Amino acid sequence: MRTEIFLTIIGMALVTYLPRMIPLVVLHRLPLPGAVYRWLGYVPVAVMAALLGPALAMPQGELQLTWTNKFILAALPTFLLAVKTRSLVATVIAGILAAALLNICL
Numbered sequence: 001m002r003t004e005i006f007l008t009i010i011g012m013a014l015v016t017y018l019p020r021m022i023p024l025v026v027l028h029r030l031p032l033p034g035a036v037y038r039w040l041g042y043v044p045v046a047v048m049a050a051l052l053g054p055a056l057a058m059p060q061g062e063l064q065l066t067w068t069n070k071f072i073l074a075a076l077p078t079f080l081l082a083v084k085t086r087s088l089v090a091t092v093i094a095g096i097l098a099a100a101l102l103n104i105c106l
Contacts, residue, residue: 070106074098 056071057063067073078095085091 068106070099070102074102 052075056069056075057065059069059071065072074095075098077098078091081094082091
């Protein structure tokens with residue numbers, strides 16, 4: 001294996017691992033205020049929105065905020081179910097079913 005490839009892989013592993021590990025090691029024994037824990041509770045939702053938003057609004061690489069966008073149509077009932085049930089499994093199943101039904105019907 002070439003040295004550059006090996007060093008690149010090691011560098012990428014460090015860049016991925018260290019930002020996750022350092023806060024864990026540093027903050028492991030420190031008590032954090034309740035506001036920090038509440039704030040951290042929003043991180044997964046924010047990450048999911050950041051990942052899904054562009055995929056829903058720009059399915060072919062350009063903005064499509066119309067009623068012909070199947071992805072947005074499938075996301076609407078899925079989002080409502082997610083808010084109502086707060087169940088990840090139910091939300092994923094609803095999203096898959098909504099997308100499948102829209103692909104069959106439209």
